[in-house]
Amino acid sequence: MGQTAPVSAIVWTAAGSLAAWLWLLLGQGFFWRTDVRLPPRREPEEWPSVCVVVPARDEAAVLPAALPSLLAQDYPGRAEVFLVDDGSTDGTGELAHELARRLGGLPLTVDSPGEPPAGWTGKLWAVRHGIGLARAREPAYLLLTDADIAHAPDSLRRLVAAARTGGFDVVSQMARLRVETLWERLVVPAFVYFFAQLYPFRRIGRRGARTAAAAGGCVLLRAEAAERALIPDAIRHAVIDDVALARAVKRGGGHIWLGLAEGVDSVRPYPRLHDLWRMVSRTAYAQLRHNPLLLAGTVAGLTLVYLVPPTAVVAGPVTGHAAAAVVGGLAWLVMTATYVPVLHYYRQPLWLAPLLPFTAFLYLLMTVDSAVQHYRGRGAAWKGRTYARPDAVVGDEP
Template identity: 85%
Template sequence: MSAIVWTAVGSLAAWLWLLLGQGFFWRTDVRLPPAEEPADGDWPAVCVVVPARDEAAVLPRSLPTLLAQDYPGRAEVVLVDDGSRDGTGELARELAGRTGGLPLTVDAPGEPPAGWTGKLWAVRHGIGLARARAPEYLLLTDADIAHAPDSLRRLVAAARTGGFDLVSQMARLRVASPWERLVVPAFVYFFAQLYPFRRIGRRGTRTAAAAGGCVLLRTEAAERARVPEAIRHAVIDDVALARAVKGAGGHIWLGLAERVDSVRPYPRLHDLWRMVSRSAYAQLRHNPLTLLGTVAGLALVYLVPPAALLAGVVAGSAAAALAGGLAWLVMAGTYVPMLRYYGQPLWLAPLLPFTALLYLLMTVDSAVRHYRGRGAAWKGRTYARPDAVPDEG
């Protein structure tokens, strides 16, 4: 039993470090910073860029919320139809004609050239159209994101007050089906564990991340960071964007949203599995050694505690049972704030090891798909790993 005891102790030590030494990632109180509106009412111009590919199913619940923004300054929306086959562009024009609000431009850039992901090619086209309007800020938001009427106003005020070049909010994802309740809050929890929000907002730290569904970006900062050209092949484009801006000297911020929501449903495990597995191996830079380390780390941190508790009880080892039980207790305790944020029952907290096992299998499946030539596939496109992409001349 000594090996089990030491493994359980190692897991407990890992959880104590995560609890206290990983930027308090488990807390959910990092929300949009306090902001002051311009005293003279001089609001900067903003252009909202929405890349959209086959989004007709969600557009009626998202686009009208952008067009209805209560923004005192000049603002307009550019929707870039990225080769949709379901009438996304036509539907966007119809919704704008029906609901009114901010001016809407719908355009299509055509298929992306080699070395570009479809979304970033669409973003490039949208930013190009926006620059003709000379906005001070760009709001990059996905087609499945619904914004409260004051969302843009609050984002701009927070950016100006805090001196941020990038302000991003992690949209509140839909949690309705049983699988969504089990998997979605854990998705945000794991993301915060990798990229502690408190560290992202500090100057001088290397931690950088954003949530692609809602990114307010100063136009000058985008130009300085060569966005999106510098990240044209990134599958996890939001993190790459934040790194580029911070690497160019920009001040960035990321937190949880209160009034920005995703309307995209993931009712089945298959839907959630595909969402995670399409980019999980890209997150590991397609490195098999990193994959092995990640699997081992997930097993030690999330699977060992319940296994050690069970083994200790069966074999009569109080030390193994105690270490495993305490590690599991700390794990569940750190998950409680995220469950509360999503309004979910707290009895889901002890099930986090099972959810982590699902994510482990999704990550392995992502690697398998990559080596079979089906990795990073999304809406009919499959992207090469970055080192297989030729540089621009």
């Protein structure tokens, strides 16, 4: 009789995990599918003007692989690029000038706004400066893109055509991140998978749906919608600025779209686990609004959904209760199957799919570390700046 309670607990916990996975499979906007790409589009008779705003801080290492792709855009309308040098110490601004002189292409303006005032993140202060410069040209659209993002020659053309055809105020593509080292293979596809699980792409593009998100590496924003939503002033404190931007636009009645990228690639390497850890932990606790209860719930949820299935598979035979192993194995199978499309999108081997529980455990540790760093006053540290108490994003007004 003494063994009945713990054995039953194992079975019921595994059953809870399986139930969660069945709900995720069918009830979370089919987040695991990777066919949400740029919507059908027609090329307009007249192409609207576009200004490209690129905030850059110490990006000399990646700029030669990214900036030329913007300057070389094959866009039929008027377009120009504004690179905002956010206090770089590695010659980012000078390198941008040199690349433009040597390669030609779209007009390039390089400027610097100085240090951000209190209440602003450095990136959004740079974006504000870039949008201010762009408004003198009265563009119809703004393309906000990062300095480590390389665009295919027709990227801008396709983004604008999709926005015009669908009547979208925001068209955003989640750039395809670099996946070359072992740690990148283990962690990067899962990053996209978890993001889509939190913000199912199909719901984002649905009118009337509350779900809103964007991917900061590539955001085409209608200038009128930016003014109506007070972008970026209304989100000046947001560390997760892309989601904040999408929510601000949607609150203002805007129509937004987010999908996986075609011809938009990040060139930034994350060769070591340390690099990936810092990328995730920098904003993980901000995503939870610095709320200890949300942190506890997240840890419990990750444990139930991702760690219980393999644990049950191992613990079932040990406890002599095969039901736990069977139920846990079914949950693990569903989990693995939902991860396969993302691995296929990243052209990665399928043997990585059953390792998702291990990757989820890493993300759990990164999230806890993010909270620890926050309470030590080191939260959201990035490129020499530390935002000790950044507001998360979600609907907060300054």
